[in-house]
Amino acid sequence: MTPPDNLDSLSSGQLRELVARLLAKLTELERTVAAQREEIARLKGLKGRPDIKPSGMDRATAPGKPGLPEKRPGRGKIIPRVSVEDRVLKTAAPAGSRFKGYESYLVQELVLSVHAIRYRRERWVTPEGQTIVAPLPEGIEGHFGPDLRRFVLMQYHQGQTTLPRLTALLQSVGLSISKREVERLLTEKHDDFLAEARDVLRAGLQTSPWISVDDTGARHKSANGFCTQIGNDRFTWFGTRPSKSRLNFLNLLRAGHTDFVLNNAAFDYMRARALSAALIIRLAEQPQTAFADQVAWQAHLDRLGFTDLTIVPNPVQIATEGAIWSSIHAHDFLRNAVVLSDDAGQFAVGRHALCWVHAERLVH
Secondary structure (H helix, E strand, O other), X not given: OOOOOXXXXXXXXXXXXXXXXXXXXXXXXXXXXXXXXXXXHHHOOOOOOOOOOOOOOHHHHOOOOOOOOOOOOOOOOOOOOOOOOOOOOOOOXXXXXXXXXXXXXXXXXXXXXXXXXXXXXXXXXOOOOOEEEOOOOOOOEOOEOHHHHHHHHHHHHHOOXXXXXXXXXXXXXXXXXXXXXHHHHHHOOOHHHHHHHHHHHHHHHHHOOEEEEEEEEEEEOOEEEEEEEXXXXXXXXXXXXXXXXXXXXXXHHOOOOOOEEOOHHHHHHHHHOOOOHHHHHHHHOOOOOEEOOHHHHHHHHHHOOHHHOOOOOOHHHHHHHHHHHHHHHHOOOOOOOEEEEOOOHHHOOOEEEEOOOOHHHHHO
């Protein structure tokens, strides 16, 4: 491109046209330079620019192809997950009409109502003067039933409903309850629910051929912690703890048990984690192989001199992890099951498989 002799003689329109041509030429040169750099890098054996594919979320914002009708998501077939009540609707028909059966029309409805039960408990006095009262049904603790307690916990924790709004909702359907009583339902007498969640985890670990696990940061009692998810297509369980170490993960896999066990599974684990063979023999020679809790196990390690050692890897940590892993096997958890997770090291136990890898870790 030949520059003009005198830029001052050009009009504003001619100047704009000249700038547009220069910008187009600059863009073309930038493309050429980028292509030449990639070719030089290829000839030198260097890696070129990464080919990052666009996110799948961009498809939702991309314009549709012309000429194709726009697909609108339908509601789909209604499949109720509750029992269906049949009600026959009659209609007037003129004389001579023939009955041709029924035409079904399914309607789902939600009913919120208060149901109060007055238990009349028998009272007896024995000849010795002792009073005997009939026990309440299982699950009854306090003056609010288990279904109401489940509803309150679900609305508050899962539905993110505030305490005043939850109280107003319960009172609006006719329940006689105060804000203080709702607060007690949220903070007291949760042993049954905790036991139920524990039993769900135990059943899942006993019967599942695989589990997926992951953790994320969480706040609990005004302190930072970590919430670990364990589950598959059959169950899901969540637990929040102050640590995300492998020792914490193994503790979660015990599903509430507190014992420590020494057997072949424990010793195999210790060998895989490079624990000294002399220390493994020291543990294997002891007659006691089961310990009820952390106190008994720690006392055993103290007697064997493990806590005085300052070698790498930490013998107390590896021995404890192996004893917990053996306890998991002793309770028939994760028998031949595969643990699916990301590439976080705390989940690398047993038969482990990588299910996904975080992209930002590869970038860093």
